[in-house]
Structures are given as C-alpha cells and as structure tokens.
Amino acid sequence: MNQINNSVDEMTMRTPIQCSQCSMQSICVPAGLVPSDVEILDKSSREPHLYNKRSVVFSEDRPLTSVFAIKSGSVKCYTIDSNGKQQITSFHLVGDIVGLEALANGKASTYCETLETSMLCEIKLNKLFAQELPKVENNLLQLMSRRLANCSKHYLNIVNTSAEQKVIAFLLSISTHMHQHGLSRNEYRLPMTRTDIANYLGLAVETVSRIFTSLKEESLIDTKQSILTINNLNALERRVA
Amino acid sequence: MNQINNSVDEMTMRTPIQCSQCSMQSICVPAGLVPSDVEILDKSSREPHLYNKRSVVFSEDRPLTSVFAIKSGSVKCYTIDSNGKQQITSFHLVGDIVGLEALANGKASTYCETLETSMLCEIKLNKLFAQELPKVENNLLQLMSRRLANCSKHYLNIVNTSAEQKVIAFLLSISTHMHQHGLSRNEYRLPMTRTDIANYLGLAVETVSRIFTSLKEESLIDTKQSILTINNLNALERRVA
C-alpha cells in the first residue's frame, strides 16, 4: 500500500465521519438532501468499512441490496465466464459508487474486489427506500443515468479504435476522474495490474506493455512502478480524437 | 415497411390507448402504480407519436427531458465522432425505453433514429417528477439498473470474443428480446442493415456478411431478405459459451 492511501484510511478510521460532513457528499447519494434527510441517512444507511487488498466486496448472483461508496482505494468489477475466465467490466476509484446494477433484481451482476486497501461506505437501499425520500431516489437516478452515459463512452473506446487509442483513452479517463476529484490529472497511481488493464480493454498484456513502452519512448508519459505521469496531455488527447 | 408493423401502427393510430390499458404497462415506467397514479401519468406525461423510417427522435447534446417507450418498430442510438464517423451504441426494439442516459444532465448523449416506421410514446419526465410519485421513480431506477447490467453484458460480447461469437451473441440477444416480448425467438426481422450491425459490433461489413454466409452453410440460420430464421438455437448458444 502506498503511504497516501494509508494515511487517509487511518484518518477515516479514527474519526468516522457522518454523511453530513462527508467529503463525498456532492457526488454521493445524499447530495441535494435537506439536512433532516441527511440525518435519516446517517442513522439508517451508513456503514463504513475498511477492506484489505483483494477483498471481495460482493459476489456475482449473490443477494445485494446495498450500494457502496468508495471513500478511498479502488475496486474492479468482473464476471467469470463459462470457461472460468475472469472478465473485468469496470474499475472504480475514489468517489465512485459500486453496485448500482444489482438494484434491478437484488442480485449482484458482477464480482467486486478491492485492488488495494480501501474504505467503502455501504448504503443499504432497503432502509433508504423505506424512508421514501424522493430526493435520494432522484440522486440515484442522476447517478445511474450518468453511469449509463459513461458506459456508452467506454463502449466507444472499445469499438473501432486501435490498441494504442484504447490504452490512451483508458489513461485519460482515469486522469479526468482524478481531476474531478481534486487530485492531479497528470500524476496518479494505477492501482490495477497491466494484466487487469489488458483484460478490461480486450487486449493482450504484451500489447499493453508495448504501448506503455512506446508512449514512454515518445516522452508522452512516464512510469515509475505504479505511478503514472502524463507529460503531454494535449498530445494524448489528440491521438484519441 | 413490412405488413405486420404497419397493421400495428395503424391500429395504434386509430385507438390511441391510455397508459392504463397499454400492453407495455408491465415493462414501462407506470408498472406497479396504483390506478390513480396511472391516471396522473395519462394526463400529464403521455404523448404517443408515429415516426417515419429514419426519423431522428432526438439529437446528441440537445436538451432532452423525456424518455421514449417503443410501442412498435425500432431505433438505433449513435454518436458522431470528431471525424464525422457514426458509431452506433445501441439498438432498441419493441418494448424498450430510450433516452435514459439524458436524465443526468438533461441533454441527449446520443442521436436516436428510427430504423423503420415506429410508434414511440414520449414520457415527459419533468411533469412526471413534479408529481413526486416514488413508485414511478422506483420503476425508473429498476429499468436503469437493468440497463446497466445489460451494458456490461454487451460489453462482454465485444471484448475477447471472435467475430463469429459477436455476431451470434448479437442474434441471440435479439432472439431473447423477442421471446421476452411474446414473439417468436426463432424467426424475426432484422430491422438494421449489415452495415449497422458491423458498426455496432466493431467489425467490417464484409466480416459480418461472411459470418452470415458460413452460419447459413452450416444450416444454423437462414435469411430471406431481412427475415432471420434460427434453425438450431442450442448450437448457436454453445458457440458463444
């Protein structure tokens, strides 16, 4: 585990914050609620928990009536196909909410596994819905709608682009996410392995590795272990356009 | 236009049915509402309309605060990339609801265009939300959640499968949809062109064409113009497993 994340985790453990004071409020489910509503949420639906690296948060086809807000760390969601092969369907970083696909039938449609020590906040939907807070449901709708839009976007990355474009688009999407959460868009840690990236993008590991190398040779990026540095954001953006 | 669809369209035109009597009730937004709620929906949010083939229902980035239920016919959703190239992100058939991705920011994230003469029922969300019907929002949530789950499923079809598996999975997904809507799962009309299918699956038209030919040679399917017949559903399913 890297130091930055550990310190965040420890801090969160020491002083478990309320929804009403949470830094994720603007993007999380309670966003837009009047204070009294947040109190209800605080009492009924919040349950922060620290997960070790490679912990399974929920399993495919198992009952699931919660969503999880990622307060720190990251997860991958994947399914296991009939040949036993893992196929990653999404990565989620700080500030994301996981488990929305389960809402329809109360069963998780993927596995969800932490990529590093992570702090997740469980939001129990049955309790939430029992309160009948239209505002919360509205926020959830917004969230899912955005997720759907993102889904098509990722789809576009996958269809009809070269392997290089896929990898660049992937790096840029993380960069954007980091930026939206007040972190550096030009330097961040890649919590997933090359193998995971390749799996996610539908490429061979070797191809991903070669593309990283060639981007480094062109000085567009740098990597020091899992830290990725973007040297020329514009040039990268131009390549995926 | 084919006869079957025309007759449905005409019938719908002659006797514009209410939400309360609509055959799509069980899958559409009003599902699960008490009768009085459906009445509200009838009055405030419903606006069925007949579209000619190739009509643009909504345009990317344009304000959109409605969703559309497909009562008959079909549509494709697509974006135009920076090079002016169309990229289809989804097809929607009878019984689907389109436009959910726009909910987040009130702007359509894709174009939506009819593939044939189609009857769409516009459901105006602002009016709907003004009523504050938690049940309706709940249904929308269910719908979007299911869509998200489907999204990953389609994603799996695209990543790490051969061209043949992509095409078969595509045909099977339509078959399943037809079956779920009480139509034959072994014989249906493909409302989209080969070019559209290829675009959607990220393949060359020629590849799609060749795969259709080879599946016909193996007697797994038959095609007579746009009518597709599945001769051996199990065999096809085995190939994508």
Next chain:
DNA sequence: CCGAATTATTGATCTGGTTCACTATACAAA
C-alpha cells in the same frame, strides 16, 4: 533483508479480421 512468486517487458512468429476491388442483389422512384 532475502528468496519465491507474481508481474512486466521484449523479441519472433503467426493469424483473424481488415481493406480494397469487384460483382450481385434488392428496392424505390420514374
């Protein structure tokens, strides 16, 4: 801090699917 195990990189070869070029069929308008 060390050794085992996992993960990443690099090179050489091979192939599925694209591309290009062309023909055939379907369909709508005159």
Next chain:
DNA sequence: TTTGTATAGTGAACCAGATCAATAATTCGG
C-alpha cells in the same frame, strides 16, 4: 416495367494485434 442507388456478398492481399517463448523487474511473506 426499367433504371439508379443502396445494400449484400465474395475473393485476394495485407497488417495489427495475438500467441509463444524467454528474460527482467517487482512485490511480498518470512
């Protein structure tokens, strides 16, 4: 009907990315 245009099918050459193989670098448990 005929004619023009869009769509579908087929063949041959080529190439991006997969696969196979081997080595280097990291990570992690003790």
